[in-house]
Structure formats: C-alpha cells, structure tokens
Amino acid sequence: MVSINYAFREISCKIVYYGPGLSGKTTNLQWVHQKIPRERRGELISLATEKDRTLYFDFLPLDLGSIQGFTTKFQLYTVPGQVYYNATRRLVLRGADGIVFVADSQRGNMRENMESLQNLGENLTEYGYRLDDIPLVFQYNKRDLPDRASAEELNKLLNYRGVPFFEAEANRGVGVFETLKSISKIVLEKTTHQDAMPPPEPTVPSPQPRQEPMQSRPIETPNPPSVPRTPRGDYRPHRISPLRFQPLRAVEPAKPAEGTKRRGFFLWRIFKRGGKR
Numbered sequence: 001m002v003s004i005n006y007a008f009r010e011i012s013c014k015i016v017y018y019g020p021g022l023s024g025k026t027t028n029l030q031w032v033h034q035k036i037p038r039e040r041r042g043e044l045i046s047l048a049t050e051k052d053r054t055l056y057f058d059f060l061p062l063d064l065g066s067i068q069g070f071t072t073k074f075q076l077y078t079v080p081g082q083v084y085y086n087a088t089r090r091l092v093l094r095g096a097d098g099i100v101f102v103a104d105s106q107r108g109n110m111r112e113n114m115e116s117l118q119n120l121g122e123n124l125t126e127y128g129y130r131l132d133d134i135p136l137v138f139q140y141n142k143r144d145l146p147d148r149a150s151a152e153e154l155n156k157l158l159n160y161r162g163v164p165f166f167e168a169e170a171n172r173g174v175g176v177f178e179t180l181k182s183i184s185k186i187v188l189e190k191t192t193h194q195d196a197m198p199p200p201e202p203t204v205p206s207p208q209p210r211q212e213p214m215q216s217r218p219i220e221t222p223n224p225p226s227v228p229r230t231p232r233g234d235y236r237p238h239r240i241s242p243l244r245f246q247p248l249r250a251v252e253p254a255k256p257a258e259g260t261k262r263r264g265f266f267l268w269r270i271f272k273r274g275g276k277r
C-alpha cells in the first residue's frame with residue numbers, strides 16, 4: 001500500500017517484478033541500478049544462488065524525483081521465478097502497489113508465462129487484491145531471441161486487461177526504463193486520484209520529529225494550525241517558551257472577605273433608619 005508521510009513530504013511505493021523463471025526480472029533491476037545516478041538510488045540487494053537464480057528477492061530503493069512537493073521513493077523488488085518458491089513469492093508480493101510482469105517472449109515459454117500470471121492472481125487473492133485491479137504493466141522481454149512470439153500474440157495470451165506493454169531486451173537496457181516509468185506513473189496517478197492528493201500545502205515549514213509513515217487510506221488532511229505572521233510576512237510556527245508555559249487552571253471567583261456580608265447588612269439598616277445607628 002502506498003504510504004504517505006506528510007511530515008517529510010514523502011510518498012513510498014512498492015513495485016514488484018513478477019514472472020516466470022529466467023524471464024529477466026533481476027536483469028531489469030541490475031540495469032536500473034547501473035544506469036540511474038548514484039544519488040538517486042540505494043544499493044541493489046540480491047539473494048541469489050551460485051547460478052544467479054533469485055533465491056529470495058532482489059531489492060533496489062530509488063528516489064524518482066518529486067511530485068507536487070512530495071519526494072517519491074520507490075522500492076523495486078523481484079520475486080524468484082522458479083515454481084517451487086511460491087511461499088517466498090507470496091511474501092515479496094505483500095503490500096505491492098504495482099506489478100511489472102516480465103514475460104519471456106520465446107514461443108517455447110508461453111506456458112510458463114501463463115502459469116506465472118495465474119500464480120500472480122492467486123497470490124494477490126491471498127492479500128485481498130485482484131489481478132483485475134492492481135496497477136500492472138507487461139514487459140515482453142528477450143525480443144532479441146529468434147522464435148519469439150509477436151507482441152499481439154503475447155497480448156492475446158496475457159494482457160486481457162489491455163494494460164500498457166513494452167517490448168524489451170533487458171540485458172541491453174531496451175525498454176527497461178520505459179517499463180519502470182509507466183508503472184510508476186500508473187501507481188502515482190492511482191494514489192493521487194483515489195486518495196484525493198495533493199494534501200493542502202502545509203503553511204508551517206517546521207521540521208517535525210520523524211514519524212512512522214502513515215498509511216495512505218484513509219488519507220487525513222490535518223488542518224494546519226493558524227500561525228502568526230512575522231513582520232516580514234512569512235510564517236513562523238507557534239513557540240511556547242517552557243518558562244512561560246503554565247498549565248491552565250480553573251479560575252475561581254474571589255470569595256468575599258470575612259465579615260463583608262455582615263458589614264453590608266448593618267450599613268443597610270443604618271440607611272433605613274435615616275443614618276441613625
């Protein structure tokens with residue numbers, strides 16, 4: 001689920017690269033890691049067997065710039081494509097905001113593609129998501145190899161939703177960034193539309209203590225407190241000096257001093273008698 005941290009003006013999204021074994025999921029992340037500027041990405045973490053098959057997942061954190069004043073952080077994951085790692089696949093899929101389905105274009109692998117897509121649907125159901133709803137794009141990879149199915153054939157077989165698809169050669173970087181751009185755009189659009197983004201411009205530019213990212217649904221748009229203006233016209237936050245701060249106490253009305261009531265009574269009697277005691 002996309003998480004939005006208003007204090008740090010940050011949106012975090014999780015994208016999962018899914019697909020059959022050896023379709024090129026890890027290769028996609030490797031290319032992105034290699035090509036994206038260092039300051040925009042973290043380290044690529046890969047847990048692989050000695051034959052470079054993904055054993056658990058690959059993970060790559062990215063900073064994809066800002067949208068409406070919010071920094072967008074993306075976490076890219078791949079699942080292990082080998083059939084018997086389904087428990088791991090399901091685990092990696094948890095909390096995914098968008099899916100890139102990397103299909104192998106070689107004709108001999110159509111069955112694996114279809115089974116993997118079906119497996120994706122089943123695993124999503126476990127988390128209460130539906131393949132019909134989740135942001136999804138297809139990448140038809142290995143377009144350089146002979147005996148590949150055409151994009152139309154692959155669309156007929158897999159892309160029943162008619163979502164964006166990209167022909168790719170991930171090992172040469174062809175189509176890698178186009179795919180990533182497309183899925184991130186779809187995820188962000190969904191977030192901004194569904195969750196009524198953007199939140200109101202907070203008027204208090206005060207650094208706040210780090211908070212755990214808030215879940216995006218339901219989005220709360222807290223009313224910023226009214227803030228005084230400085231003579232220069234810019235806003236400054238309320239500050240309460242700890243020395244001046246006194247907890248509020250109920251103010252009791254002052255009791256009349258002892259004897260006030262009696263004195264009043266005698267004065268009244270003297271008045272009635274015309275000033276005589």
Ligand SMILES: Nc1nc2c(ncn2[C@@H]2O[C@H](COP(=O)(O)OP(=O)(O)OP(=O)(O)O)[C@@H](O)[C@H]2O)c(=O)[nH]1
Binds near residue numbers: 078168171172
């Ligand atoms: N010819 C060709 N080879 C590719 C392409 N993309 C990836 N490969 C190669 O395919 C092999 C498998 O790629 P990976 O990225 O490890 O595949 P994967 O989907 O992560 O596989 P698992 O981790 O087992 O699920 C590697 O040797 C890649 O170099 C491509 O577009 N064309």
Ligand SMILES: [Mg+2]
Binds near residue numbers: 025081
């Ligand atoms: Mg892999």
